[in-house]
Amino acid sequence: MNLILENISKHINLTLQEQELFLSKTETHHFKAKTILLNAGEVCKTSYFVNSGLLRSFNINDNIVEHVLSFACSGWWISDMYSLLSQKPGNLFIQVLEDAEIVVLSKENQEILFQEIPKLERFFRILTENSLVAYQERLMDNLSLSADERFEKFCSKHHDLIQKVPQKQIASYLGVTPEFFSKMKSKLLRK
Template identity: 60%
Template sequence: MNLLLESIAKHVSLSTEEQERVLSLTESRQYNAKTIVLKEGETCTHSFFVTKGILRNYTIDENGMEHVVSFACPGWWIADMYSYLTQRPGHSFIEVNEEAEVLLLSKENQELLYAEVPKMERFFRILIENSLVANQQRLIDNMSFTAEARYDKFSKKYAGLIHSLPQKQIASYIGVTPEFFSKMKARLLKRH
Protein backbone atom coordinates (compact mmCIF):
# COMPACT_ATOMS: atom_id res chain seq x y z
CA MET A 1 0.00 0.00 0.00
CA ASN A 2 1.06 3.58 -0.62
CA LEU A 3 2.88 5.14 2.38
CA LEU A 4 0.55 8.15 2.45
CA LEU A 5 -2.52 5.92 2.52
CA GLU A 6 -0.93 3.80 5.28
CA SER A 7 -0.37 6.96 7.30
CA ILE A 8 -3.95 8.11 6.81
CA ALA A 9 -5.31 4.64 7.69
CA LYS A 10 -3.74 4.93 11.17
CA HIS A 11 -6.30 7.64 11.95
CA VAL A 12 -9.24 7.40 9.54
CA SER A 13 -10.70 4.79 7.21
CA LEU A 14 -11.13 5.86 3.59
CA SER A 15 -13.07 4.15 0.83
CA THR A 16 -11.24 3.25 -2.38
CA GLU A 17 -12.80 6.28 -4.09
CA GLU A 18 -11.70 8.58 -1.25
CA GLN A 19 -8.17 7.15 -1.40
CA GLU A 20 -8.04 7.80 -5.14
CA ARG A 21 -9.23 11.38 -4.59
CA VAL A 22 -6.55 12.00 -1.96
CA LEU A 23 -3.83 10.69 -4.28
CA SER A 24 -5.19 12.70 -7.22
CA LEU A 25 -4.72 15.93 -5.25
CA THR A 26 -1.06 15.30 -4.41
CA GLU A 27 1.94 15.79 -6.66
CA SER A 28 5.02 13.58 -6.52
CA ARG A 29 8.45 15.23 -6.60
CA GLN A 30 12.04 14.08 -6.26
CA TYR A 31 14.75 16.30 -4.82
CA ASN A 32 18.51 16.01 -4.60
CA ALA A 33 20.32 16.42 -1.30
CA LYS A 34 20.93 20.05 -0.26
CA THR A 35 17.96 21.34 -2.28
CA ILE A 36 16.22 24.16 -0.47
CA VAL A 37 12.51 23.71 -1.19
CA LEU A 38 11.39 26.72 0.86
CA LYS A 39 13.31 29.88 1.77
CA GLU A 40 12.70 32.37 4.53
CA GLY A 41 10.44 35.13 3.18
CA GLU A 42 8.64 32.85 0.74
CA THR A 43 5.06 31.74 1.24
CA CYS A 44 4.70 28.04 1.96
CA THR A 45 2.04 26.98 -0.55
CA HIS A 46 2.48 23.20 -0.06
CA SER A 47 3.00 20.76 2.75
CA PHE A 48 5.43 17.93 2.06
CA PHE A 49 4.77 14.28 2.86
CA VAL A 50 8.08 12.42 2.83
CA THR A 51 8.11 9.00 1.16
CA LYS A 52 11.91 8.69 0.96
CA GLY A 53 14.78 10.69 2.44
CA ILE A 54 14.97 13.35 5.13
CA LEU A 55 13.89 16.99 5.12
CA ARG A 56 14.52 19.56 7.81
CA ASN A 57 12.91 22.83 8.81
CA TYR A 58 15.21 25.49 10.28
CA THR A 59 15.63 29.19 10.88
CA ILE A 60 18.73 31.36 10.75
CA ASP A 61 19.19 34.02 13.42
CA GLU A 62 20.78 37.46 13.02
CA ASN A 63 24.20 35.96 13.87
CA GLY A 64 23.93 33.41 11.06
CA MET A 65 23.30 30.49 13.42
CA GLU A 66 20.94 27.76 12.24
CA HIS A 67 18.21 26.53 14.60
CA VAL A 68 16.63 23.24 13.55
CA VAL A 69 12.89 23.24 14.20
CA SER A 70 12.12 19.74 12.93
CA PHE A 71 13.11 16.83 10.76
CA ALA A 72 10.79 14.76 8.58
CA CYS A 73 11.56 11.19 7.61
CA PRO A 74 9.43 8.78 5.55
CA GLY A 75 5.82 8.85 6.72
CA TRP A 76 6.04 12.37 8.20
CA TRP A 77 4.74 15.75 7.03
CA ILE A 78 6.72 18.99 7.06
CA ALA A 79 5.89 22.63 6.28
CA ASP A 80 6.44 26.13 7.63
CA MET A 81 3.14 25.93 9.48
CA TYR A 82 2.86 29.67 10.15
CA SER A 83 3.25 30.44 6.47
CA TYR A 84 1.20 27.48 5.24
CA LEU A 85 -1.80 28.23 7.44
CA THR A 86 -1.74 32.03 7.05
CA GLN A 87 -0.48 32.07 3.45
CA ARG A 88 1.94 34.84 4.44
CA PRO A 89 5.72 34.90 3.95
CA GLY A 90 7.40 32.53 6.37
CA HIS A 91 10.37 32.63 8.68
CA SER A 92 12.00 29.29 8.00
CA PHE A 93 13.79 27.20 5.43
CA ILE A 94 13.00 23.64 4.42
CA GLU A 95 15.98 21.75 3.04
CA VAL A 96 16.46 18.24 1.72
CA ASN A 97 19.09 16.50 3.86
CA GLU A 98 19.43 13.48 1.62
CA GLU A 99 17.91 12.56 -1.73
CA ALA A 100 14.17 12.59 -1.20
CA GLU A 101 10.85 11.73 -2.72
CA VAL A 102 7.86 13.68 -1.45
CA LEU A 103 4.19 14.17 -2.11
CA LEU A 104 3.16 17.81 -2.26
CA LEU A 105 -0.26 18.89 -1.06
CA SER A 106 -1.17 22.48 -1.86
CA LYS A 107 -3.16 24.55 0.60
CA GLU A 108 -5.85 24.85 -2.07
CA ASN A 109 -6.04 21.06 -2.55
CA GLN A 110 -6.08 20.49 1.19
CA GLU A 111 -9.15 22.71 1.42
CA LEU A 112 -10.72 20.73 -1.46
CA LEU A 113 -10.05 17.52 0.47
CA TYR A 114 -11.80 18.92 3.51
CA ALA A 115 -14.89 19.61 1.40
CA GLU A 116 -14.84 16.45 -0.73
CA VAL A 117 -13.46 13.92 1.78
CA PRO A 118 -14.53 15.21 5.23
CA LYS A 119 -12.59 12.41 6.97
CA MET A 120 -9.41 14.17 5.84
CA GLU A 121 -10.29 17.17 7.99
CA ARG A 122 -10.35 14.79 10.97
CA PHE A 123 -7.04 13.27 9.82
CA PHE A 124 -5.29 16.64 9.65
CA ARG A 125 -6.86 17.76 12.94
CA ILE A 126 -5.36 14.69 14.62
CA LEU A 127 -1.95 15.42 13.05
CA ILE A 128 -2.08 19.06 14.15
CA GLU A 129 -3.10 18.07 17.69
CA ASN A 130 -0.23 15.55 17.86
CA SER A 131 2.16 18.19 16.55
CA LEU A 132 0.95 20.73 19.11
CA VAL A 133 1.49 18.23 21.94
CA ALA A 134 4.96 17.31 20.63
CA ASN A 135 5.97 20.97 20.27
CA GLN A 136 4.73 21.80 23.76
CA GLN A 137 6.65 18.85 25.18
CA ARG A 138 9.79 19.91 23.31
CA LEU A 139 9.44 23.42 24.73
CA ILE A 140 9.09 22.03 28.26
CA ASP A 141 12.05 19.69 27.67
CA ASN A 142 14.20 22.59 26.43
CA MET A 143 13.37 24.60 29.56
CA SER A 144 13.78 21.83 32.11
CA PHE A 145 15.98 18.99 30.76
CA THR A 146 19.75 18.89 30.51
CA ALA A 147 21.33 18.73 27.07
CA GLU A 148 22.11 15.05 27.71
CA ALA A 149 18.47 14.30 28.51
CA ARG A 150 17.33 16.20 25.41
CA TYR A 151 19.81 14.20 23.31
CA ASP A 152 18.53 10.96 24.83
CA LYS A 153 14.93 11.87 23.89
CA PHE A 154 16.07 12.90 20.41
CA SER A 155 17.92 9.58 19.99
CA LYS A 156 14.75 7.67 20.83
CA LYS A 157 12.46 9.80 18.65
CA TYR A 158 14.76 9.67 15.62
CA ALA A 159 16.39 6.28 16.30
CA GLY A 160 16.34 5.28 12.64
CA LEU A 161 17.84 8.58 11.47
CA ILE A 162 20.40 9.50 14.07
CA HIS A 163 23.31 8.09 12.05
CA SER A 164 22.10 9.82 8.87
CA LEU A 165 22.03 13.32 10.35
CA PRO A 166 25.02 15.64 10.58
CA GLN A 167 26.15 16.17 14.18
CA LYS A 168 25.79 19.96 13.88
CA GLN A 169 22.10 19.56 12.95
CA ILE A 170 21.48 17.31 15.94
CA ALA A 171 23.26 19.85 18.16
CA SER A 172 21.09 22.63 16.74
CA TYR A 173 17.89 20.63 17.32
CA ILE A 174 18.70 19.99 20.98
CA GLY A 175 19.80 23.61 21.45
CA VAL A 176 23.57 23.38 21.96
CA THR A 177 26.62 24.42 19.98
CA PRO A 178 28.40 21.79 17.87
CA GLU A 179 31.44 22.14 20.15
CA PHE A 180 29.42 21.49 23.31
CA PHE A 181 27.66 18.58 21.58
CA SER A 182 30.98 16.99 20.63
CA LYS A 183 32.27 17.22 24.22
CA MET A 184 28.97 15.92 25.59
CA LYS A 185 29.03 12.91 23.25
CA ALA A 186 32.62 12.15 24.28
CA ARG A 187 31.55 12.20 27.96
CA LEU A 188 28.60 9.92 27.19
CA LEU A 189 30.85 7.45 25.33
CA LYS A 190 33.26 7.30 28.30
CA ARG A 191 30.36 6.48 30.64
CA HIS A 192 29.13 3.64 28.45
Protein backbone atom coordinates in the same frame (compact mmCIF):
# COMPACT_ATOMS: atom_id res chain seq x y z
CA MET B 1 -0.45 0.06 -0.03
CA ASN B 2 0.92 3.53 -0.76
CA LEU B 3 2.87 4.93 2.25
CA ILE B 4 0.83 8.14 2.45
CA LEU B 5 -2.42 6.14 2.40
CA GLU B 6 -1.04 3.95 5.20
CA ASN B 7 -0.27 7.13 7.14
CA ILE B 8 -3.82 8.39 6.66
CA SER B 9 -5.34 5.00 7.56
CA LYS B 10 -3.81 5.24 11.05
CA HIS B 11 -6.45 7.87 11.83
CA ILE B 12 -9.30 7.63 9.32
CA ASN B 13 -10.64 5.15 6.77
CA LEU B 14 -10.93 6.18 3.14
CA THR B 15 -12.88 4.27 0.53
CA LEU B 16 -11.02 3.25 -2.63
CA GLN B 17 -12.72 6.11 -4.47
CA GLU B 18 -11.65 8.59 -1.76
CA GLN B 19 -8.09 7.25 -1.88
CA GLU B 20 -7.98 7.77 -5.64
CA LEU B 21 -9.36 11.30 -5.29
CA PHE B 22 -6.81 12.09 -2.58
CA LEU B 23 -3.91 10.80 -4.66
CA SER B 24 -5.16 12.74 -7.71
CA LYS B 25 -4.73 15.97 -5.71
CA THR B 26 -1.10 15.24 -4.82
CA GLU B 27 2.13 15.23 -6.81
CA THR B 28 5.15 13.05 -6.16
CA HIS B 29 8.59 14.51 -6.84
CA HIS B 30 12.18 13.42 -6.43
CA PHE B 31 14.62 15.92 -4.93
CA LYS B 32 18.37 15.84 -4.56
CA ALA B 33 20.08 16.45 -1.23
CA LYS B 34 20.56 20.14 -0.36
CA THR B 35 17.49 21.21 -2.36
CA ILE B 36 15.60 24.03 -0.63
CA LEU B 37 11.84 23.42 -0.88
CA LEU B 38 10.84 26.57 1.00
CA ASN B 39 12.74 29.76 1.78
CA ALA B 40 12.18 31.97 4.80
CA GLY B 41 10.14 35.00 3.78
CA GLU B 42 7.97 33.02 1.35
CA VAL B 43 4.34 32.10 1.91
CA CYS B 44 4.12 28.32 2.40
CA LYS B 45 1.56 26.89 0.00
CA THR B 46 2.25 23.17 0.47
CA SER B 47 2.60 20.31 2.92
CA TYR B 48 5.23 17.68 2.24
CA PHE B 49 4.97 13.98 3.01
CA VAL B 50 8.24 12.05 2.94
CA ASN B 51 8.07 8.73 1.09
CA SER B 52 11.83 8.30 1.35
CA GLY B 53 14.77 10.47 2.30
CA LEU B 54 15.20 13.08 4.98
CA LEU B 55 14.19 16.74 5.34
CA ARG B 56 14.64 19.44 7.95
CA SER B 57 13.04 22.76 8.78
CA PHE B 58 15.22 25.50 10.16
CA ASN B 59 15.60 29.21 10.69
CA ILE B 60 18.64 31.45 10.36
CA ASN B 61 18.85 34.27 12.89
CA ASP B 62 20.37 37.74 12.45
CA ASN B 63 23.79 36.40 13.49
CA ILE B 64 23.59 33.81 10.68
CA VAL B 65 23.19 30.96 13.14
CA GLU B 66 20.95 28.06 12.08
CA HIS B 67 18.27 26.80 14.45
CA VAL B 68 16.83 23.42 13.45
CA LEU B 69 13.14 23.17 14.31
CA SER B 70 12.37 19.67 13.03
CA PHE B 71 13.41 16.70 10.95
CA ALA B 72 11.16 14.56 8.76
CA CYS B 73 12.02 11.07 7.55
CA SER B 74 10.03 8.42 5.72
CA GLY B 75 6.37 8.46 6.77
CA TRP B 76 6.45 11.98 8.27
CA TRP B 77 4.84 15.26 7.23
CA ILE B 78 6.63 18.62 7.26
CA SER B 79 5.61 22.20 6.51
CA ASP B 80 5.87 25.73 7.87
CA MET B 81 2.65 25.50 9.87
CA TYR B 82 2.55 29.20 10.76
CA SER B 83 2.84 30.29 7.14
CA LEU B 84 0.64 27.52 5.74
CA LEU B 85 -2.23 28.27 8.10
CA SER B 86 -1.94 32.07 8.14
CA GLN B 87 -0.87 32.42 4.48
CA LYS B 88 1.66 35.02 5.66
CA PRO B 89 5.40 34.90 4.90
CA GLY B 90 7.09 32.41 7.18
CA ASN B 91 10.49 32.32 8.77
CA LEU B 92 11.43 28.71 8.05
CA PHE B 93 13.50 27.04 5.39
CA ILE B 94 12.68 23.46 4.43
CA GLN B 95 15.64 21.57 3.01
CA VAL B 96 16.23 18.07 1.66
CA LEU B 97 19.09 16.47 3.64
CA GLU B 98 19.33 13.28 1.61
CA ASP B 99 17.85 12.42 -1.78
CA ALA B 100 14.12 12.15 -1.25
CA GLU B 101 10.82 11.18 -2.79
CA ILE B 102 8.23 13.66 -1.56
CA VAL B 103 4.46 13.80 -1.93
CA VAL B 104 3.39 17.42 -2.30
CA LEU B 105 -0.10 18.55 -1.29
CA SER B 106 -0.94 22.16 -2.08
CA LYS B 107 -3.05 24.16 0.36
CA GLU B 108 -5.49 24.79 -2.50
CA ASN B 109 -5.92 21.05 -3.13
CA GLN B 110 -6.10 20.36 0.59
CA GLU B 111 -9.04 22.76 0.85
CA ILE B 112 -10.74 21.05 -2.11
CA LEU B 113 -10.21 17.68 -0.42
CA PHE B 114 -11.76 19.02 2.79
CA GLN B 115 -14.90 19.81 0.78
CA GLU B 116 -14.92 16.53 -1.16
CA ILE B 117 -13.82 14.25 1.71
CA PRO B 118 -14.77 15.97 4.99
CA LYS B 119 -13.14 13.29 7.15
CA LEU B 120 -9.75 14.50 5.86
CA GLU B 121 -10.28 17.59 8.01
CA ARG B 122 -10.25 15.23 11.00
CA PHE B 123 -7.03 13.62 9.76
CA PHE B 124 -5.24 16.96 9.38
CA ARG B 125 -6.63 18.17 12.71
CA ILE B 126 -5.09 15.10 14.37
CA LEU B 127 -1.76 15.81 12.63
CA THR B 128 -1.87 19.42 13.80
CA GLU B 129 -2.75 18.40 17.37
CA ASN B 130 0.07 15.83 17.44
CA SER B 131 2.47 18.48 16.14
CA LEU B 132 1.35 20.95 18.81
CA VAL B 133 1.84 18.35 21.55
CA ALA B 134 5.32 17.48 20.24
CA TYR B 135 6.37 21.14 20.07
CA GLN B 136 5.05 21.82 23.57
CA GLU B 137 6.92 18.79 24.89
CA ARG B 138 10.10 19.95 23.15
CA LEU B 139 9.71 23.46 24.59
CA MET B 140 9.24 22.07 28.10
CA ASP B 141 12.26 19.78 27.62
CA ASN B 142 14.37 22.76 26.53
CA LEU B 143 13.29 24.66 29.65
CA SER B 144 13.61 21.86 32.19
CA LEU B 145 16.10 19.23 30.97
CA SER B 146 19.86 19.46 30.75
CA ALA B 147 21.52 19.21 27.34
CA ASP B 148 22.62 15.66 28.23
CA GLU B 149 19.05 14.69 29.09
CA ARG B 150 17.71 16.28 25.89
CA PHE B 151 20.28 14.34 23.84
CA GLU B 152 19.42 11.06 25.58
CA LYS B 153 15.73 11.68 24.92
CA PHE B 154 16.47 12.53 21.26
CA CYS B 155 18.49 9.30 20.92
CA SER B 156 15.70 7.19 22.41
CA LYS B 157 12.95 8.79 20.30
CA HIS B 158 14.90 9.24 17.05
CA HIS B 159 17.70 6.69 17.14
CA ASP B 160 17.39 6.22 13.36
CA LEU B 161 18.31 9.89 12.79
CA ILE B 162 21.56 9.83 14.78
CA GLN B 163 23.51 8.22 11.91
CA LYS B 164 21.75 10.16 9.12
CA VAL B 165 21.78 13.74 10.38
CA PRO B 166 25.01 15.78 10.54
CA GLN B 167 26.12 16.34 14.15
CA LYS B 168 26.00 20.13 13.85
CA GLN B 169 22.30 19.90 12.91
CA ILE B 170 21.50 17.65 15.86
CA ALA B 171 23.41 20.12 18.05
CA SER B 172 21.31 22.95 16.63
CA TYR B 173 18.10 20.99 17.25
CA LEU B 174 19.19 20.43 20.87
CA GLY B 175 20.20 24.08 21.30
CA VAL B 176 23.91 23.48 21.92
CA THR B 177 27.09 24.33 20.02
CA PRO B 178 28.66 21.64 17.80
CA GLU B 179 31.70 21.60 20.10
CA PHE B 180 29.60 21.01 23.22
CA PHE B 181 27.59 18.38 21.35
CA SER B 182 30.77 16.50 20.41
CA LYS B 183 31.91 16.42 24.04
CA MET B 184 28.44 15.43 25.22
CA LYS B 185 28.23 12.61 22.66
CA SER B 186 31.70 11.30 23.61
CA LYS B 187 30.74 11.33 27.28
CA LEU B 188 27.50 9.48 26.57
CA LEU B 189 29.31 6.84 24.49
CA ARG B 190 31.78 6.22 27.34
CA LYS B 191 28.90 5.36 29.72
